[in-house]
Amino acid sequence: METGQFPGVRQLRYAPAPGGESGVEVLDFARLRDMDPAGRRTRLQRPDFHVLALIASGSGRHSADFVDYPLRERTVVWIRPGVVHRWADAEELDGFLVLFAPGFLSAPGPAADAAADVFGPVCWESAEEVWPLCLGAVEHLGREYAAGVSAPSPASAPLLAHLLAALVLRVLPPSGPARPAGCAPEEHAVFRRYRAAVEEHFATRHQVADYASALGYGRRTLTRATRAATGLGAKQFLDQRILLEAQRLLAHTGLPVARCAERLGFPDAANFTTFFQRQTGVPPSRWRAGHGRAEVRLPSSRTGRP
Structure with missing residues (x-):
């Protein structure tokens, strides 16, 4: 799979x-x-x-x-x-x-x-x-x-x-997605390249330094551009993308936690559990128990061939 x-x-x-x-x-x-x-x-x-x-x-x-x-x-x-x-x-x-x-x-x-x-x-x-x-x-x-x-x-x-x-x-809602006032065109171009690279490689590359090297930028350049565009640091942006896919795997597959970790490029289940708990406050197994396939939650703050 x-x-x-x-x-x-x-x-x-x-x-x-x-x-x-x-x-x-x-x-x-x-x-x-x-x-x-x-x-x-x-x-x-x-x-x-x-x-x-x-x-x-x-x-x-x-x-x-x-x-x-x-x-x-x-x-x-x-x-x-x-x-x-x-x-x-x-x-x-x-x-x-x-x-x-x-x-x-x-x-x-x-x-x-x-x-x-x-x-x-x-x-x-x-x-x-x-x-x-x-x-x-x-x-x-x-x-x-x-x-x-x-x-x-x-x-x-x-x-x-x-x-x-x-x-x-x-x-589009009034809040976006126009380039934030503090984000220069050059920074936004850097962020767009970083975002595309993250989407392609998040399951195998977990370090900002790897993206910086591949894209030809310094880590500080990626962090500055990502923060200007999103309000998040480059590492936080990357971690959120990994977390989203981890939640999808836990909720929509029967894979053991160790296999989920493997699919997302973690060396072992312990590393994955540490990452997931740091991001969500709960271990993967407990999060999975509350987010089965039929269970959804109401949005808290959004007004927000199919």
Whole structure:
């Protein structure tokens, strides 16, 4: 089993509908239900693509990485690649789902930064005054997507990428993901390279010095850039990414703690237990006991092919 493969969790690969091979797909919740008469959407799944959902009406529930979110009108949901989630109740929902491949938002900028942020918000409520603009943006994207499917042209993919970036910028909560005021462009570029390297190697590289050497920076440069971009030091950012995957392994696999440690590059179970307890305050076995596959918790401070 690879690190990202969890028995009992559906692994969803990006597979666009025929004619929609541009890297993005737009559908609605009615279409989702029609595509899934067996109700597999209510079971745990892990996509390798982005799902951006806008709830236009109705109510329901969604869970992602151990948090349960209520859904209602003006709710925005962003499921990033690798997140373990399920549509716990989507029977009465109406709205839009935008599926897009990693890297589709390739042009540097705040939209691409938001897509690359593995710790970005999952669920939030759009402000009432901007909601009509959000719906207008996704409807425009949907029309261009339909036009590209029926009559593809060389302009289809660039148009869709621009419209998707506009949608992302429109729906994002006010807090992000613009570059923090204290983060210079050069520092932000360093952080983007570090973040990408962490996402690729967190299961085998646990020391900031290894990333600094591979990227050609000093440790202080990485720490300064990461702190300016996120408020966290480079080591803390790396540890949080390792911890997130450790929690997914513990919650969604039956692997012994020692095997989880092995999957995440720890030399032995004792080292892993020390790391996990330092981050969470409890040993892995106790954390696992309280976070089984069916158990989720309510968010404490967030207003926040699936």
